[in-house]
Amino acid sequence: MEQGRSGTIGVVVVAAGRGERAGASVEGPKQYRRIGGKPVIWHTLKIFLDWPRSGPIAVVIHPDDRALLEAAVADLPGREDLIIVTGGATRQASVLNGLRALQEHGVEHVMIQDGVRPFVNAALLERIARELAGGKRAVLPALPVSDTIKRADTSGVVAATVPRKDLFAAQTPQSFHYATILAAHERAAEAQAVDFTDDASIAEWAGIPVHLVEGSIDNVKLTVQRDIAMADEKLKGDTLPDVRTGNGYDVHQLEAGDGVTLCGIFIPHDQKLKGHSDADVALHALTDALLATCGAGDIGDHFPPSDMQWKGAPSRIFLEHAARIVREAGGTIMNADISLIAEAPKIGPHRQAMREKLSEILGISLDRCSVKATTNETIGFVGRREGIAAIATATVVFRGAE
Ligand SMILES: Nc1ccn([C@@H]2O[C@H](COP(=O)(O)OP(=O)(O)OP(=O)(O)O)[C@@H](O)[C@H]2O)c(=O)n1
């Protein structure tokens, strides 16, 4: 065996199982099922191929799956460097074959990864690598169990509640000093000690201290059909359009005057709206709705009433500002909808002009601009003609989900 090159981390990805618990599929065993449009094994291998510290990578497959693997990785950069190995009847046997395949590659450490954990991530690999570099011979990513754990007898009756304080759920990549874990695996095989479900158990059996590092909550093993469906949904979700809705509400008092400005349209009336600017409640509500779609605060944050420059200002300035913020954040305004709540003046005759004004200010088509109005049936402050209220909703689509 070649001497391990200091710091080189080999990888064994085991993918020779039959996936019986997940059930049959035309795509083959679960490691070849597509999630987010790519086979599970493609995702897993990509993480290791992209991770700059990966040394040689052995992929352990079932003898019947050669064509499936080749098709699965056909478009994966770096696939030509993968070392393809045939697996055994158990996970343990498959890992041993993978470890043996790295013998001539001079690795100092090895990460042993389930092919069916496609959400392993570089941050987790870095955490593990730090421990290996610090001299740990066996490192196990794991998370504390969060469910209460019961032990049951064979009739399905609970025999005991197991204190969970010291319990952890083991993940992969379980990572080791290469020569140490290879020797332990070889000894376990010779001793026909064969019921180990993971490599840390073999290290424990061989008396090697296994050190925990914090696993990753995303790093789930796809075991049953539902796991695969959920993984697919998760990845598809990442590419869904990022549609956001914001709402806004505003009220201004009425006082004696000669008219009100609503949605940028002046309507002659025997009252006017009180306010620092032109007091266009409708445009103020819509400004808030737009700002809300990108978490940009509210109108008061951008145009403080204490700032004299906004005295008597036309409110279209505020709306144009909010629309600019939305666009700069990557948003496209899809729809703006305003409901006015006013006893008087009548809004109906001005609705079309208001919609056209919104369309002009926002730069979107008329059919995406809606203005509605209702009275307050003579009750409350609106009913007593003491004020006018407006409610607005804006829908914005952003480029790509976060
Ligand atoms: N003989 C085996 C058995 C399992 N594995 C691999 O070990 C990982 C974890 O095993 P598991 O989830 O149990 O996969 P399967 O054995 O395929 O599933 P099942 O037990 O439902 O058949 C998987 O990537 C699987 O392909 C392997 O390489 N060789």
Ligand SMILES: C[C@](O)(CO)[C@H](O)COP(=O)(O)O
């Ligand atoms: C290695 C493992 O993924 C750690 O949780 C697990 O032990 C594999 O068990 P399985 O029975 O092969 O699913």
